[in-house]
Amino acid sequence: MKTLLRNCWYVALPSQKLKPGKMVHKKMLGEPVLVGRRKDGEVFAMRDICPHRGIPLQYGWMDGDDVCCRYHGWQFSTNDGRCSLIPSLTEYDDLDISRIRVPTYPCREVQGNIWVYFAEDTKKEIDLATIPPVPTIPDFGKIEPGISEIIHFNCHMDHAIIGLMDPAHGPYIHSSWWWRSGRRKFTVKEKLYEPVPQGFRLVPYDMPVSARPYKILGNKVSIEIVFELPSVRTEILRGDRYSACLLTTITPIDETQCEAFQSMYWTIPWMGAFKPLLSFLTRKFLYQDRDVVIQQQEGLMYDPALMLIDDADTQAKWYFRLKQEYQKAQAENRPFKNPVEPRILRWRS
Ligand code: FES
Structure with a gap:
């Protein structure tokens, strides 16, 4: 694979x-x-x-x-x-x-x-x-990103991608004094996913009113996360006042390394003043992901058998199934048939 x-x-x-x-x-x-x-x-x-x-x-x-x-x-x-x-x-x-x-x-x-x-x-x-159209974020028209970051990952793109969609690493990898500050308070998450043409999405749901940072976007804010082959993840927050989107894509350099591109878009007119801070935070998050991948490579060089569990790793399993079907469909010269079924995923994080 x-x-x-x-x-x-x-x-x-x-x-x-x-x-x-x-x-x-x-x-x-x-x-x-x-x-x-x-x-x-x-x-x-x-x-x-x-x-x-x-x-x-x-x-x-x-x-x-x-x-x-x-x-x-x-x-x-x-x-x-x-x-x-x-x-x-x-x-x-x-x-x-x-x-x-x-x-x-x-x-x-x-x-x-x-x-x-x-x-x-x-x-x-x-x-x-x-050829297919270029992946485009819906409802954002010809908008330019407020910030764009690139980071080099010293691994096959598959590891970067499944790291992107992994819901269980957050409390361990993305903790800083200003974010989750060492508290590992786990709660059970329960989310509905469904297939989209070349991938799957978290079915949009309204964010809890307690999610304060999102209040910038309005009183009612929904979130949708979409992943499509080969490596395009969009996280869209739609508020009754403003919207924002984080686009992350992975491009393979070769079989052993890749680049992650992250672009942040928003419709908030005064958000430009916070670009340096947002840029700093985005890089901080990406570097945290990169650093753990560097450590992971020390183990992967021994080619160990790996495992993916339900439900926290189900999105990674879907990724490999989508990829396999994509290759088979092309080899057999037939339309792609999405193997993902609608499903509720539950995990603690
Ligand atoms: S013109 Fe390119 S190598 Fe000669």
């Missing part, structure tokens, strides 16, 4: 990290990817290897809509990756340079993140009409 899912969108980086005319190298799903933004603001992604002699294109520069290789100056269109210029050619050469191509990836910018689509074979040209 350690396979990395393909035919999916993954976040490459937050929009704010890529200025016009700039290019960034990313390793995603084990492939070298050059993600760039043209002067007109459009984003693009292409394989970060020059087809001439293999130097990564990240060392070159952009010239209009083209990327130029620093070794011999060959130019490639950011629209389709085709070679548009080989400076060393003379009128005596009859090489058809448009047949030389750098593979490109579908690339989109949605709600403040740049997403790259990984087809089964990224070296082949794909029909854009056949």
Whole structure:
């Protein structure tokens, strides 16, 4: 089950990290990817290897809509990756340079993140009409995140994902003097889950009136948590005054490491003043998750048998079942059939 899912969108980086005319190298799903933004603001992604002699294109520069290789100056269109210029050619050469191509990836910018689509074979040209839409938070329109964080996880993405949806680690990992301050007061949680097209969700319910921090959003606040393959988790709080959302996605760098992207959105007009504090708290939480994963790796290197229990680990079990069905459906060239059934989960945390 350690396979990395393909035919999916993954976040490459937050929009704010890529200025016009700039290019960034990313390793995603084990492939070298050059993600760039043209002067007109459009984003693009292409394989970060020059087809001439293999130097990564990240060392070159952009010239209009083209990327130029620093070794011999060959130019490639950011629209389709085709070679548009080989400076060393003379009128005596009859090489058809448009047949030389750098593979490109579908690339989109949605709600403040740049997403790259990984087809089964990224070296082949794909029909854009056949690929799924980019994951988008419903009801938030073209909103930009108030804060965006990236954190590197030194583990296979599966461990990062099941850590994300694990409801039992909170009291142990996410305790600080300002949060849960060492008190491990457990209560029984009982939550209804149901399937969504490529995953499952916590059916929205109203937060208890005692949940004070949420009162910022209004007197009546509901929460919904959705997870969809390959690795997209949205936690949406809808109040009768304002709404907020935390989007977390995991992108595999390769089989042994991944990146977590977290974006926080809100419709509260004065919340901008609290960005530094929110950013600090978000990083603190993510670092707590990362630190335990680093410790976990010390045990995983011995390849121990692992276990998942009911009900606290049921979401992790669903993740592996969804992933297995996704791969089978693609191998058998048939529609995906969600294996998750509606169910109440109970755990103490
Ligand atoms: S290696 Fe890129 S142009 Fe020669």
